Amino acid sequence: LHFLYPIGVTLIMRLVFGQRTSPYTILAIVLALSGVALLSLKGDVGMGSSPLAFALVLLSGFSYAIYLVAINNVQLLRAMDNLKLTLYSLLFGGIYFLVDTLLSGGLQPLPSTAALGNLLLLALVPTLISNLCLVRAIKSIGSTLTSVLGAMEPLTAIVIGVLVLGEQVTPVMLTGVLLIVSAVTIIVLSPLLDSNIAERLRRFARRSPQP
Structure with missing residues (x-):
């Protein structure tokens, strides 16, 4: 449900900023x-979820949509x-998680140096670098197109699971992969297909976002 955020971004851009979709x-x-x-649901997912959990996940997606639009x-x-x-974003996010951690049982010691290495990699690659790339992408191609390309996130997880962890590819997963690749292809080709998108990208380019 969190990945409904492209809909939230599109609605905000349409209703608040009047952007043609x-x-x-x-x-x-x-x-x-x-x-x-197709990549995420397993048939019984969500059947036993509480209304509060359902609402929190939707709030997560909507909050992320607001973040993408605001940037x-x-x-x-x-x-x-x-x-x-990116520093401010991670700083306030870190403060929130620190408070939540302290209220829910406190910090746990790392069991090994390998765990410390994994934690540092987690902080660097999928957190710092990915957030920097996200901000640059939003300023370069806009919130809506960036949000759709975000669908590559679960696809990347599936690819790593198959190649590194040896997970099996099912027909349902393969169909999901093809749908996401098709969506990304449409976004990549959209400036050639729609003159309004091409003009919007030219305006973003003239703004010359900082590196």
């Missing part, structure tokens, strides 16, 4: 969400250096 973008969103659902449409954030913006 291309039919190609809508098609890409439908394909991406369908692919994510490119709030002038203070738009003009801020990418590294500084």
